[in-house]
Amino acid sequence: MRSDSGSVGQEGLSFIAEARREQIKKAAIDTIVELGYAKASLAQIAKRAGISKGVISYHFAGKDELMEKLVVEFYVAGAHFMLPHLEAETTARGVLLRYIEKNISYIGENRHAIVAISDILLNFRDADGSLHFGHDGRNELVEAVAQILREGQEKGEFGDFDPVVMGSSIRASIDMVSAALHADPDADTAHYARELTALFDRATRKDPS
Amino acid sequence: MRSDSGSVGQEGLSFIAEARREQIKKAAIDTIVELGYAKASLAQIAKRAGISKGVISYHFAGKDELMEKLVVEFYVAGAHFMLPHLEAETTARGVLLRYIEKNISYIGENRHAIVAISDILLNFRDADGSLHFGHDGRNELVEAVAQILREGQEKGEFGDFDPVVMGSSIRASIDMVSAALHADPDADTAHYARELTALFDRATRKDPS
Amino acid sequence: MRSDSGSVGQEGLSFIAEARREQIKKAAIDTIVELGYAKASLAQIAKRAGISKGVISYHFAGKDELMEKLVVEFYVAGAHFMLPHLEAETTARGVLLRYIEKNISYIGENRHAIVAISDILLNFRDADGSLHFGHDGRNELVEAVAQILREGQEKGEFGDFDPVVMGSSIRASIDMVSAALHADPDADTAHYARELTALFDRATRKDPS
Amino acid sequence: MRSDSGSVGQEGLSFIAEARREQIKKAAIDTIVELGYAKASLAQIAKRAGISKGVISYHFAGKDELMEKLVVEFYVAGAHFMLPHLEAETTARGVLLRYIEKNISYIGENRHAIVAISDILLNFRDADGSLHFGHDGRNELVEAVAQILREGQEKGEFGDFDPVVMGSSIRASIDMVSAALHADPDADTAHYARELTALFDRATRKDPS
DNA sequence: TATGAATGAGCGTTCATTCAT
DNA sequence: TATGAATGAACGCTCATTCAT
Numbered sequence: 001m002r003s004d005s006g007s008v009g010q011e012g013l014s015f016i017a018e019a020r021r022e023q024i025k026k027a028a029i030d031t032i033v034e035l036g037y038a039k040a041s042l043a044q045i046a047k048r049a050g051i052s053k054g055v056i057s058y059h060f061a062g063k064d065e066l067m068e069k070l071v072v073e074f075y076v077a078g079a080h081f082m083l084p085h086l087e088a089e090t091t092a093r094g095v096l097l098r099y100i101e102k103n104i105s106y107i108g109e110n111r112h113a114i115v116a117i118s119d120i121l122l123n124f125r126d127a128d129g130s131l132h133f134g135h136d137g138r139n140e141l142v143e144a145v146a147q148i149l150r151e152g153q154e155k156g157e158f159g160d161f162d163p164v165v166m167g168s169s170i171r172a173s174i175d176m177v178s179a180a181l182h183a184d185p186d187a188d189t190a191h192y193a194r195e196l197t198a199l200f201d202r203a204t205r206k207d208p209s
Numbered sequence: 210m211r212s213d214s215g216s217v218g219q220e221g222l223s224f225i226a227e228a229r230r231e232q233i234k235k236a237a238i239d240t241i242v243e244l245g246y247a248k249a250s251l252a253q254i255a256k257r258a259g260i261s262k263g264v265i266s267y268h269f270a271g272k273d274e275l276m277e278k279l280v281v282e283f284y285v286a287g288a289h290f291m292l293p294h295l296e297a298e299t300t301a302r303g304v305l306l307r308y309i310e311k312n313i314s315y316i317g318e319n320r321h322a323i324v325a326i327s328d329i330l331l332n333f334r335d336a337d338g339s340l341h342f343g344h345d346g347r348n349e350l351v352e353a354v355a356q357i358l359r360e361g362q363e364k365g366e367f368g369d370f371d372p373v374v375m376g377s378s379i380r381a382s383i384d385m386v387s388a389a390l391h392a393d394p395d396a397d398t399a400h401y402a403r404e405l406t407a408l409f410d411r412a413t414r415k416d417p418s
Numbered sequence: 419m420r421s422d423s424g425s426v427g428q429e430g431l432s433f434i435a436e437a438r439r440e441q442i443k444k445a446a447i448d449t450i451v452e453l454g455y456a457k458a459s460l461a462q463i464a465k466r467a468g469i470s471k472g473v474i475s476y477h478f479a480g481k482d483e484l485m486e487k488l489v490v491e492f493y494v495a496g497a498h499f500m501l502p503h504l505e506a507e508t509t510a511r512g513v514l515l516r517y518i519e520k521n522i523s524y525i526g527e528n529r530h531a532i533v534a535i536s537d538i539l540l541n542f543r544d545a546d547g548s549l550h551f552g553h554d555g556r557n558e559l560v561e562a563v564a565q566i567l568r569e570g571q572e573k574g575e576f577g578d579f580d581p582v583v584m585g586s587s588i589r590a591s592i593d594m595v596s597a598a599l600h601a602d603p604d605a606d607t608a609h610y611a612r613e614l615t616a617l618f619d620r621a622t623r624k625d626p627s
Numbered sequence: 628m629r630s631d632s633g634s635v636g637q638e639g640l641s642f643i644a645e646a647r648r649e650q651i652k653k654a655a656i657d658t659i660v661e662l663g664y665a666k667a668s669l670a671q672i673a674k675r676a677g678i679s680k681g682v683i684s685y686h687f688a689g690k691d692e693l694m695e696k697l698v699v700e701f702y703v704a705g706a707h708f709m710l711p712h713l714e715a716e717t718t719a720r721g722v723l724l725r726y727i728e729k730n731i732s733y734i735g736e737n738r739h740a741i742v743a744i745s746d747i748l749l750n751f752r753d754a755d756g757s758l759h760f761g762h763d764g765r766n767e768l769v770e771a772v773a774q775i776l777r778e779g780q781e782k783g784e785f786g787d788f789d790p791v792v793m794g795s796s797i798r799a800s801i802d803m804v805s806a807a808l809h810a811d812p813d814a815d816t817a818h819y820a821r822e823l824t825a826l827f828d829r830a831t832r833k834d835p836s
Numbered sequence: 837t838a839t840g841a842a843t844g845a846g847c848g849t850t851c852a853t854t855c856a857t
Numbered sequence: 858t859a860t861g862a863a864t865g866a867a868c869g870c871t872c873a874t875t876c877a878t
Contacts, residue, residue, distance in 0.1 A: 020858090053853090057852080063852065129248060134392075139392070159411075165400070165408070252869090260843090262869090266871075454750065456750055456752070459847065461847080481848065537749075557810075579822060587826060590800050590803035594795050594798075600762070601762035601765070617796060621827070668873080670871085670872075681838065681876085682838060685837070686837095690874090
């Protein structure tokens, strides 16, 4: 059912309920973009969705579940978008450059939502105060890049460097594009993609000794 | 000590008051590190300082002033730390690599505070909802790096790239070290410094064509 | 009842909400009568209403709105009560004496609320420190009386005096009845009405020269 | 020393202490005039006096004592001012008209302080919520006027009216002049004195039947 | 005497959550 | 399903008062 449709909806929910959930998620993103995570209260989200506060509690176990869903679905959709492009590449260098390029494309095409997602990532904390999307999630993303780099080093395509540090730098630079879009929503993402692919192509290249 | 040093303490305050202010600022940083900015209430800060809530209001005009002080004093101290090293360099490349290295040193030596400072930067908002330390502050830092890069390009030390994108990538990579320290407080910052200077040395180098 | 009457209730609110608002307004008046404006906190009002503090914030935008509503609705209702009686009079003297009499009647019938209303008038201040119901409101009431007096002077019904000073004295004397009721809730308002109409009938009469 | 000087200061206090007390009282009046009773905190009063908050607590048992002193001393001084003029009159009518005239004079000469005094009278409450200067004080003033009126009625100088109601009206009208001064600090008090003496002369006169 | 420092209670307000309808 | 109503805790802040120095 779900698995072949690409849908991120939940099993066993009526269309009406599913539509409501989507409406609420959209309103939540709009609210966070506008007011920031800290002031994005359920009341504000409900107001923007044109519904009553209680509805949100009805459809989601709580504010936390709503936030979690927003982030996870954003990343799942991102993976769906990027994977085909990466699988078409044959070299590690090709995969890396395409990864950077398409990741920035995805950010550019979701420049509205990305602002909210970043805000949630940095602020959503569990009851004990620890970041809900802490280092595990972050490490996972870095590790995916590091793996590409390691493979390239083994194949002799890349030079000598710490793949984890390089991977972290790449991720940080990609995420920086989100921040740049926040500052200037009309920024040219293709320009960032060109510059960053060139930057990290040089940075990962074998020394021309 | 205070009066003749580069200390950021305020003139005209008694030693007792100054000590209390320092104690409160330290407690504020500890609290933010532990609970995050959003949950770092005056009550929590006071609890960690072992004082009553009202004391904070007595020594600071309000929570906002306290937060502002934390950030500004951190950056002022950072500039004090870095400037002498940069002025000792004669080439743009030297300045850039030293900038990266010493910035990471400063982060490493303040690995505790940096977590709180980052959190404040990303979350402290004015009454109108806009980030108090918004893009102006961020751009200022990027622009300082971009200026180094531009000079190097003019002198023929660096290759061809957009200095603003490169500068943003450098800043993002340096800030990434803070995040890495948050995940692993015992991380080897010198290793990060070596890897990142090498990375951006390659990335900014003239094409060997 | 509500919908077709001159009621001051708001349209578009459910009966439950309207009932709660009335209950809160009543509790607010009771609280102010008992403790005075300065100590009439939302907590005290809620306590007397037997509800939680938050309910007041739910039904009113804030304490200020609640206070404003109390005063405005009291005056609107007062005007509704008095106007028909004044319109039935044909002479300025008749209007004046009826104004005094019926105003005191209204006070007598609302002897409880009037205490709170007076307290609000004298103490409710805006954020800038100025009285919310300042001299403009007061002058309006005085001016209404002064206008009656001026007309009577023009028609030759009254003697020679400054209508603003006389009007102020009349208003002050009427308001004094409120204070008297505060001291002795069982005071005979009809007696005050008789004495004050006679007093100002003599005071405004043409000299019998 | 003190007892024959007419001073209202306290026995056994050094000149320094007495001067401090006067300074604090003056600052208190200024503060209440400017901010209103409710916002006239000890901190504000101390600020205007150029001293520390604790000094007030040192010289006065508490805020309440300070407020009490301000009011009582104002009335004592008022009696000092008025008595000689009243004792010079030989008829009840003369005493009444002089009372009104000189009372308004006193208000006019203390138009600054009177604003604060009125504010205290209306807002200073005891711990149980009751007005500290409640009906007893008010009644005392009214009763003084009523006594003049009764004597005049017994001597046949005045007509037939309830002396308490008439006395209340007179007091209310005099106090109204304070309010008028609050609205317009440059108001012509002599004009008010002329109009109100004439008004109550007519109102108390024997019917010319 | 006078001070600056500290306290602790109370303020108005916001908010995630619960629940009867 | 959806709603409006209510809760109760926490928030930043103010203040009269206390007290060691």
